[in-house]
Amino acid sequence: MAELLSLKEAVARLVRDGDIVALEGFTHLIPVAAGHEIIRQRRTGLTLVRMTPDIVYDQLIGAGCASKLIFSWGGNPGVGSLHRFRDAVQHSWPVPLEIEEHSHAGMANRYVAGASGLPFAVLRGYTGTDLPAQTDTIKPITCPFTGERLAAVPALNPDVTIVHAQRADRAGNVQIWGITGVQKEAVLAAKRSLITVEEVVDELEPRPGAIVLPSWAVTAVAEVPGGAKPSYAAGYYERDNDAYQAWDAIGRDRESFTRWLDELTGVKA
Amino acid sequence: MTEYTSDEMMSVAAARALGDWMSCFVGIGLPSTAANLARRGHAPNLTLIYESGCLGAKPSRLPLSIGDGELADTADAVVSVPEVFNYWLQPGRIDVGFLGAAQLDKFGNINTTVIGPDYANPKVRLPGAGGAPEIAASCREVFVVLRQSPRTFVEKVDFVTSFGHGTGKGDRERLGLPGAGPTLVVTDLGLMRPDPETAELTLTELHPGIEVDQVVEATGWKLKVAGDLGTTPAPTEAELRILRDLKRASA
Numbered sequence: 001m002a003e004l005l006s007l008k009e010a011v012a013r014l015v016r017d018g019d020i021v022a023l024e025g026f027t028h029l030i031p032v033a034a035g036h037e038i039i040r041q042r043r044t045g046l047t048l049v050r051m052t053p054d055i056v057y058d059q060l061i062g063a064g065c066a067s068k069l070i071f072s073w074g075g076n077p078g079v080g081s082l083h084r085f086r087d088a089v090q091h092s093w094p095v096p097l098e099i100e101e102h103s104h105a106g107m108a109n110r111y112v113a114g115a116s117g118l119p120f121a122v123l124r125g126y127t128g129t130d131l132p133a134q135t136d137t138i139k140p141i142t143c144p145f146t147g148e149r150l151a152a153v154p155a156l157n158p159d160v161t162i163v164h165a166q167r168a169d170r171a172g173n174v175q176i177w178g179i180t181g182v183q184k185e186a187v188l189a190a191k192r193s194l195i196t197v198e199e200v201v202d203e204l205e206p207r208p209g210a211i212v213l214p215s216w217a218v219t220a221v222a223e224v225p226g227g228a229k230p231s232y233a234a235g236y237y238e239r240d241n242d243a244y245q246a247w248d249a250i251g252r253d254r255e256s257f258t259r260w261l262d263e264l265t266g267v268k269a
Numbered sequence: 270m271t272e273y274t275s276d277e278m279m280s281v282a283a284a285r286a287l288g289d290w291m292s293c294f295v296g297i298g299l300p301s302t303a304a305n306l307a308r309r310g311h312a313p314n315l316t317l318i319y320e321s322g323c324l325g326a327k328p329s330r331l332p333l334s335i336g337d338g339e340l341a342d343t344a345d346a347v348v349s350v351p352e353v354f355n356y357w358l359q360p361g362r363i364d365v366g367f368l369g370a371a372q373l374d375k376f377g378n379i380n381t382t383v384i385g386p387d388y389a390n391p392k393v394r395l396p397g398a399g400g401a402p403e404i405a406a407s408c409r410e411v412f413v414v415l416r417q418s419p420r421t422f423v424e425k426v427d428f429v430t431s432f433g434h435g436t437g438k439g440d441r442e443r444l445g446l447p448g449a450g451p452t453l454v455v456t457d458l459g460l461m462r463p464d465p466e467t468a469e470l471t472l473t474e475l476h477p478g479i480e481v482d483q484v485v486e487a488t489g490w491k492l493k494v495a496g497d498l499g500t501t502p503a504p505t506e507a508e509l510r511i512l513r514d515l516k517r518a519s520a
Binding site: 026027028051052071072073074075077078081082085086089090101102103104105108109111112123124125126127128129130131134148149178179180181182184185209232234238239241244 | 297320321322323332333334335336337338340341342347349350351354355358359382388390391393394395396397398399400401402403406407428429430431432435440441444445446447
């Protein structure tokens with residue numbers, strides 16, 4: 001049974017130093033406000049997981065919250081590189097960042113295994129690439145029926161998964177629609193989950209194609225209108241592409257980033 | 270004659286490679302521009318598939334990312350990311366994978382991971398693999414589009430993110446890779462195709478006004494040139510109009 005909490009309380013209770021934390025969202029419904037709350041609460045030593053770490057992960061990494069990143073594509077979509085991520089990988093600033101690198105298909109299947117309660121997944125992937133030599137969570141496996149060589153990847157079971165969704169009811173049932181990426185799998189794979197939502201309603205109207213995460217599969221729900229900005233929430237608001245462009249300049253150097261961070265955390269300059 | 274830029278020539282040449290009624294797994298950036306240009310021009314029945322789970326997207330402008338709301342709103346179906354990779358890509362249902370690259374080598378191997386020989390201490394850290402390794406493995410064939418320079422066209426990529434033809438003909442078969450791999454590379458200077466005997470990328474067409482020497486200079490290996498070197502037709506008025514309309518609508 002999901003609890004309805006404030007964002008501040010939910011992050012305080014669910015996200016602990018050193019946790020494996022997934023904030024998922026595939027361009028759409030990225031839980032940005034929750035990421036900012038993690039920064040404000042100054043969590044450290046997190047293993048951050050996400051298929052497509054974008055600017056909120058750049059911010060978490062720049063703020064020194066993460067010691068490891070598990071991912072398959074790290075960039076500012078449609079804009080370019082993540083400069084805080086680059087700085088951490090290339091110069092260990094502000095702290096060293098270990099990386100565990102996969103392909104999208106590998107990450108998606110790791111969540112599927114996690115959500116399925118299985119120890120690993122198999123896929124016809126990575127063949128011929130240099131990724132398996134760098135990533136020890138990719139191993140060859142032989143199909144016991146056909147003898148085909150495939151790749152095995154271990155289940156991903158985050159300590160906590162955070163996603164953003166359109167709506168929940170007061171009992172904590174959550175409804176998500178539009179591009180739903182790998183959010184359902186990431187929530188079901190996690191030990192604890194927090195769903196930030198645009199609004200809490202008395203009754204969820206059925207929507208064709210929507211995913212419903214039942215209250216009993218979710219730990220906490222927090223009402224955070226605009227919680228995905230500058231990404232978007234279908235039916236509520238559009239992506240703020242200018243903000244993604246603007247991040248490139250802010251993230252590019254340590255000084256402008258630090259000013260941004262001070263502003264977020266309320267530190268007086 | 271209408272003026273056009275080398276980038277416009279590249280986009281048009283890439284779009285022409287896509288046939289009507291094909292299905293195409295689209296990467297963001299240049300591949301997405303080319304695929305959308307094709308769909309609005311000569312290939313109205315081209316199925317565009319984006320890794321965000323949008324199958325059959327029909328955007329009215331160029332998406333700024335693979336998860337743009339416009340792609341979802343106009344798609345035949347929006348499916349989960351595990352589904353797009355496991356059900357649609359992996360079994361080999363998709364005709365063409367259209368990819369960009371940070372580095373491409375003479376056997377069509379793609380690097381989007383790190384620049385520099387040391388993965389742990391890279392000169393430049395790039396975004397990484399995304400969907401590309403499996404797109405390059407499983408689509409029936411792969412087209413690559415990127416601007417040509419000796420920095421991007423290298424003898425051997427620093428990191429094989431997505432497998433092309435490995436070290437030559439037969440490598441894909443030996444590894445059991447289902448697709449044909451890169452069959453076409455489109456640049457701002459011309460077109461390259463793998464040599465049928467060796468799988469080495471060979472210049473087969475020049476864009477109008479480009480000399481062979483220019484392409485050789487912009488290539489980081491000793492580029493082979495096809496005996497029957499052709500010339501790409503210049504962009505037509507109609508192609509340029511569609512491309513510019515798309516760019517304008519997306520600005």
